[in-house]
Amino acid sequence: MNLPTSLAKMPDPKQYVSLRDAETPLFAGIDVGGTNIKIGLVDCQGRTLAYHTIPTEAERGPEDAAERMGAGVGQVIKQAGAAEQDVVHVGLATPGPLDLSTGMLLTPGNLPDWWNFPIRDRVSQHCRRPVRYANDANAAAYGEYWSGAGSEFHSMVLLTLGTGVGGGIVVGDTLIEGAHGCGSECGHVLIDSSPDARRDSLDKAGSLEAYCGAYAVVGRTNDALDAGRPSSLTEVRAEREITPLDVSNAAEAGDSLAREIVLETARYLALGIITLIHTIDPDSVVLGGAMTFGGAGHPLGEEFLQQLRDEVRPRLLHSLQEVLQIDFAQLGGDAGYIGAAGLARLEYLQKNTTDR
Amino acid sequence: MNLPTSLAKMPDPKQYVSLRDAETPLFAGIDVGGTNIKIGLVDCQGRTLAYHTIPTEAERGPEDAAERMGAGVGQVIKQAGAAEQDVVHVGLATPGPLDLSTGMLLTPGNLPDWWNFPIRDRVSQHCRRPVRYANDANAAAYGEYWSGAGSEFHSMVLLTLGTGVGGGIVVGDTLIEGAHGCGSECGHVLIDSSPDARRDSLDKAGSLEAYCGAYAVVGRTNDALDAGRPSSLTEVRAEREITPLDVSNAAEAGDSLAREIVLETARYLALGIITLIHTIDPDSVVLGGAMTFGGAGHPLGEEFLQQLRDEVRPRLLHSLQEVLQIDFAQLGGDAGYIGAAGLARLEYLQKNTTDR
Structure with missing residues (x-):
C-alpha cells in the first residue's frame, strides 16, 4: 500500500x-x-x-x-x-x-x-x-532524538505510523538496535491477546501493527462497512479500494464512522504506548509517519493526539501521569538521513574516545 | 503476601x-x-x-x-x-x-x-x-547481567516473579532506569486489553502482573475452584487461604487444575515476553524470583520454562525464533547487593573516564 x-x-x-x-x-x-x-x-x-x-x-x-x-x-x-x-x-x-x-x-x-x-x-x-x-526506523528515531522532537530530552521512543508500525528507542547514547537487529520493533508489541485478534502483515496476531498500520486502518474500515455501518466511504468503496487518505478526509468532513475509526486507532495505539512507557519510561514519546492524520497543527491530527494522551494517561503508573509527553515528530522525511549521519557521528566520537 | x-x-x-x-x-x-x-x-x-x-x-x-x-x-x-x-x-x-x-x-x-x-x-x-x-529490581537485573545468568551477554531482560512482577533491562552499560525512575517496570506491560481483564495491585487492568504475580496465581486458582473445578486444593481452601506454594505442591503431586494454573501462568508470561523481546531484542531473557515453580533443575520449574519457550517462539519475528534464549536467574537473593555493587563500580568507572 x-x-x-x-x-x-x-x-x-x-x-x-x-x-x-x-x-x-x-x-x-x-x-x-x-x-x-x-x-x-x-x-x-x-x-x-x-x-x-x-x-x-x-x-x-x-x-x-x-x-x-x-x-x-x-x-x-x-x-x-x-x-x-x-x-x-x-x-x-x-x-x-x-x-x-x-x-x-x-x-x-x-x-x-x-x-x-x-x-x-x-x-x-x-x-x-x-x-x-x-535500520531506517532506528535511524529516524536517532535523527528526531538528535535534532528533532527529542533534542531536548535524554531518552525518547519514536513510533513511525505508516504502512506498518516501526519504531526506535534511544536512551542517552544508546540506540536500542537489539542483539539480532530486531530492537525497537515497536509494531510487534502485543496489544490484543484474544483468540480473534487481528493479524499483521507477518501473520502475527494481536500486534500493534495489526491495528494501527495503514492496512489495518483500512481493514477496520472495510469491516465496519461490511457490517452495514452507514458512511460516505460506501460510495468510495463502490468505485475503488479505500485508502487511509479517504478515511482521513471523510473524518475531517465529519463522517462519523471515519471519525470513529481515527479515534479507535488512537485507542489501540495507546495500548502499545502504555506498554512502551512502562518498559522504557522515556522523557518523550514521538509519533512520526504518514498515518498521523495530518499531524501537528492539523485539526484531525491534534484531535488524534489528544485522544491518545487521554487514553494513555490514566493507565500509567501514578508518578508518570503528570509527566506524560507525547508529541509529533519534527523532521518529517529528513529524519532518516539526519539520524544516519548522527549515528555516524556517534560512532566516530566513540571510536575516538576509545582510541585515545 | x-x-x-x-x-x-x-x-x-x-x-x-x-x-x-x-x-x-x-x-x-x-x-x-x-x-x-x-x-x-x-x-x-x-x-x-x-x-x-x-x-x-x-x-x-x-x-x-x-x-x-x-x-x-x-x-x-x-x-x-x-x-x-x-x-x-x-x-x-x-x-x-x-x-x-x-x-x-x-x-x-x-x-x-x-x-x-x-x-x-x-x-x-x-x-x-x-x-x-x-531500584532493587533494576539492581538485581544488573547483578545477573554482571556476574550471573547474563554474564556472557551484551544485553539482558530480567523478570522477577514474586508477589508482583518486577524487571530490569540492561543493554551494554545502559541500565534502563527511566526518565522518572519507572524504566523496566515489566510487570506493567499490558497483556490483556479485553474489558474483563484482571487487575493488579495498583488496580491497573490487563498488566502482566495482574496475571503472573503471586496474588494473581492464587486469584486464578480461587476463581477456578469457585467455578467448581475439582482439585485437591479444595481441601486446603476449606482450612485456610491458598498460597502459591500450595499450587506448586499440588501441581507437582499431579493435581490437574494446579498443573493447568502453572502452565497457564507460562502462557500469560509468554505474552509479556514476546512484547519485551520485540522491544529490546536482548541476548537473553532471565527469570528470577520465588514464582518460578522451583526454578532450575526442578521438574515443575523446568516444565514451566519449556512451556514458556514453546509459547514465545512461534510468535516472534522469524529471525528471532532460533536464537530465543530464556533461562533462570543464577544469583538468587544475592543478585540485589551484587548488582548494587556493580552499579557502584560502573558509576566509579564512568566518573573516572569522564574526569581524566
Missing part, C-alpha cells in the same frame, strides 16, 4: 545552514527507500548543509545503487562547498531486516533484487569512508 | 573469593528488603568477598537503618580483611518508588515509616563513600 504523502501534510523542516556557520567535522547521511535515496550533508549539530535525492531504481541492483550513493555523497560535499577531509564518516539507513554485525542487507520486502547484499562495505568503498549502518 | 522462600528452592550461589584473589578496587553493595538488609563486599569481577545480613527493623526508622548500613559496610570490609581505601564506592538498592535524581526513597509500600527519606545521602554519610542508588 502506497501512502500518499499528503496524508502526513508535514512541512518540510529542512533549513540549510551555510558552511560558514557549520561545525566540523561533517557527516553524510544516506536513507534508502523503495522509491528514492536521500543523501544529506550534516554538521556536528545535526543541521543540513546540503541535500540531494536520487531515484532508487532498485531494479538496477544494489551494486549500481551503492556506486550512485558514493557519487551522491561526493555531490553534497561539493554542493556545500565543503572540503573532502572534513567529512569523516557516513551513515547509511535501509529498511530491514538487516544484519548489523556483518553489514548485510538481508531480505527487505520492498527491495527484492537486493537480498543478502553486503551493503555497508560496498557503500563504504564507494564513499571512501567508514559507514555506520542502521 | 509472603512468599515462602522454599517455593524458589534456589541454591545459594555464594562462593566467596578470598581477598588474595580479589581484584581491586572493591565495592560494597546493600540490598534493603522489608525483613532483611543484605550487605556484601564485592570485587571488580562481581565476586563476593564477605557477606553480612542485618534485620531491617523498619519500625526503628530509616535514619537508624542508614547508620546500621554504614556499620555493616565497615563490618564486611573487616570480615574480608580488606583495606578501607580499597573500597571506593557503595551501591544501594531499595524497593521503589524512588527518585534517582535526588536520591530520595519515596513511598515504598512495605516501608511505611521510611517515606520521603533522603536515603542515598544519609547512607553515603554513614558509609563515608559515594553511593549509587537504584
Whole structure:
C-alpha cells in the first residue's frame, strides 16, 4: 500500500545552514527507500548543509545503487562547498531486516533484487569512508532524538505510523538496535491477546501493527462497512479500494464512522504506548509517519493526539501521569538521513574516545 | 503476601573469593528488603568477598537503618580483611518508588515509616563513600547481567516473579532506569486489553502482573475452584487461604487444575515476553524470583520454562525464533547487593573516564 504523502501534510523542516556557520567535522547521511535515496550533508549539530535525492531504481541492483550513493555523497560535499577531509564518516539507513554485525542487507520486502547484499562495505568503498549502518526506523528515531522532537530530552521512543508500525528507542547514547537487529520493533508489541485478534502483515496476531498500520486502518474500515455501518466511504468503496487518505478526509468532513475509526486507532495505539512507557519510561514519546492524520497543527491530527494522551494517561503508573509527553515528530522525511549521519557521528566520537 | 522462600528452592550461589584473589578496587553493595538488609563486599569481577545480613527493623526508622548500613559496610570490609581505601564506592538498592535524581526513597509500600527519606545521602554519610542508588529490581537485573545468568551477554531482560512482577533491562552499560525512575517496570506491560481483564495491585487492568504475580496465581486458582473445578486444593481452601506454594505442591503431586494454573501462568508470561523481546531484542531473557515453580533443575520449574519457550517462539519475528534464549536467574537473593555493587563500580568507572 502506497501512502500518499499528503496524508502526513508535514512541512518540510529542512533549513540549510551555510558552511560558514557549520561545525566540523561533517557527516553524510544516506536513507534508502523503495522509491528514492536521500543523501544529506550534516554538521556536528545535526543541521543540513546540503541535500540531494536520487531515484532508487532498485531494479538496477544494489551494486549500481551503492556506486550512485558514493557519487551522491561526493555531490553534497561539493554542493556545500565543503572540503573532502572534513567529512569523516557516513551513515547509511535501509529498511530491514538487516544484519548489523556483518553489514548485510538481508531480505527487505520492498527491495527484492537486493537480498543478502553486503551493503555497508560496498557503500563504504564507494564513499571512501567508514559507514555506520542502521535500520531506517532506528535511524529516524536517532535523527528526531538528535535534532528533532527529542533534542531536548535524554531518552525518547519514536513510533513511525505508516504502512506498518516501526519504531526506535534511544536512551542517552544508546540506540536500542537489539542483539539480532530486531530492537525497537515497536509494531510487534502485543496489544490484543484474544483468540480473534487481528493479524499483521507477518501473520502475527494481536500486534500493534495489526491495528494501527495503514492496512489495518483500512481493514477496520472495510469491516465496519461490511457490517452495514452507514458512511460516505460506501460510495468510495463502490468505485475503488479505500485508502487511509479517504478515511482521513471523510473524518475531517465529519463522517462519523471515519471519525470513529481515527479515534479507535488512537485507542489501540495507546495500548502499545502504555506498554512502551512502562518498559522504557522515556522523557518523550514521538509519533512520526504518514498515518498521523495530518499531524501537528492539523485539526484531525491534534484531535488524534489528544485522544491518545487521554487514553494513555490514566493507565500509567501514578508518578508518570503528570509527566506524560507525547508529541509529533519534527523532521518529517529528513529524519532518516539526519539520524544516519548522527549515528555516524556517534560512532566516530566513540571510536575516538576509545582510541585515545 | 509472603512468599515462602522454599517455593524458589534456589541454591545459594555464594562462593566467596578470598581477598588474595580479589581484584581491586572493591565495592560494597546493600540490598534493603522489608525483613532483611543484605550487605556484601564485592570485587571488580562481581565476586563476593564477605557477606553480612542485618534485620531491617523498619519500625526503628530509616535514619537508624542508614547508620546500621554504614556499620555493616565497615563490618564486611573487616570480615574480608580488606583495606578501607580499597573500597571506593557503595551501591544501594531499595524497593521503589524512588527518585534517582535526588536520591530520595519515596513511598515504598512495605516501608511505611521510611517515606520521603533522603536515603542515598544519609547512607553515603554513614558509609563515608559515594553511593549509587537504584531500584532493587533494576539492581538485581544488573547483578545477573554482571556476574550471573547474563554474564556472557551484551544485553539482558530480567523478570522477577514474586508477589508482583518486577524487571530490569540492561543493554551494554545502559541500565534502563527511566526518565522518572519507572524504566523496566515489566510487570506493567499490558497483556490483556479485553474489558474483563484482571487487575493488579495498583488496580491497573490487563498488566502482566495482574496475571503472573503471586496474588494473581492464587486469584486464578480461587476463581477456578469457585467455578467448581475439582482439585485437591479444595481441601486446603476449606482450612485456610491458598498460597502459591500450595499450587506448586499440588501441581507437582499431579493435581490437574494446579498443573493447568502453572502452565497457564507460562502462557500469560509468554505474552509479556514476546512484547519485551520485540522491544529490546536482548541476548537473553532471565527469570528470577520465588514464582518460578522451583526454578532450575526442578521438574515443575523446568516444565514451566519449556512451556514458556514453546509459547514465545512461534510468535516472534522469524529471525528471532532460533536464537530465543530464556533461562533462570543464577544469583538468587544475592543478585540485589551484587548488582548494587556493580552499579557502584560502573558509576566509579564512568566518573573516572569522564574526569581524566
